[in-house]
Amino acid sequence: MRLLLVAVGQRMPAWAEDAYQDFAKRFPPELRLELKAVKAETRGSKTAEQLMAAEGARIEAALQSFAKSGVRRIVLDERGTRRTTVELAERLKLWMGEGRDAALIIGGPDGLHPDLKATADETLRLSDLTLPHAFARVLLAEGLYRAWTVTTGHPYHRE
Ligand SMILES: C[S@@+](CC[C@H](N)C(=O)[O-])C[C@H]1O[C@@H](n2cnc3c(N)ncnc32)[C@H](O)[C@@H]1O
Structure with a gap:
């Protein structure tokens, strides 16, 4: 199975890129974590609605x-469902x-467009705080890796 991380922003700071790769490379062959970085819309004089709509179209593409046949959509949102590691x-x-x-x-x-959020099968909150998108990418990779270790009894996670 593949987990596709679709994230807005193609130019991340080096620390975020390194930390993301550090966790992404730990996933086993049966559960690959793949990143599709989507171009952030150039701000200019555009409204937040226009920015989110343009980025939403790229996310949809x-x-x-x-996966032409469709995927489960999990939207990362600070207002989303709060889960413990074991629940994840x-x-x-x-x-x-x-x-x-x-x-x-x-x-x-600017976040995700409401129309895109409306297509989510589920939402996931990583923290009650609003995180910069680079942080969210790294925390999610670690959280998913940790969740996978729980499913296999790997000693990375200790309750
Ligand atoms: C800087 S935040 C955008 C904040 C924007 N004001 C909003 O309302 O979504 C960038 C992205 O990081 C993710 N994100 C930020 N904080 C998060 C959190 N606490 N839990 C889950 N995802 C988060 C979301 O996908 C969000 O669209």
């Missing part, structure tokens, strides 16, 4: 090119048993 591991087991890939979607500085 990335989702279509990843339960979700991961469910996703893995579904026979389709899953996409985790992270917005840019």
Whole structure:
């Protein structure tokens, strides 16, 4: 199964890129974490609505090119569902048993368009705080890796 991380922002600071790769490379062959970085819309005089709409269209295109038959959509949102690591591991087991890939979607500085959020199968909150999108990308990779170790009894996670 593949987990596709669709994230707005193609130019991340080196620390974020390094930390993301550090966790992404730990995933086993049966659960690949793939990143599709989507170009952030140039701000100019555009409204937040226009920025989010343009980025939303790119996210949709990335989702279509990843899996034509559709994927489970998990939208990352500070107002989303709060989960413990063990609860996230339960979700991961469910996703893995579904026979389709899953996409985790992270917005840019303005967030995700409400129309895109409305297509989510579920939402996920990483913190009660608003995180910069680079942080969200790294925390999510670590959280998913940790959840996977729970499903396998790997000693990385200790309750
Ligand atoms: C800087 S935040 C955007 C904040 C924007 N004001 C909003 O309302 O979404 C960039 C992206 O990071 C992700 N994000 C930020 N904080 C998060 C959190 N606490 N939990 C989950 N995702 C978060 C979301 O996908 C968000 O679209």
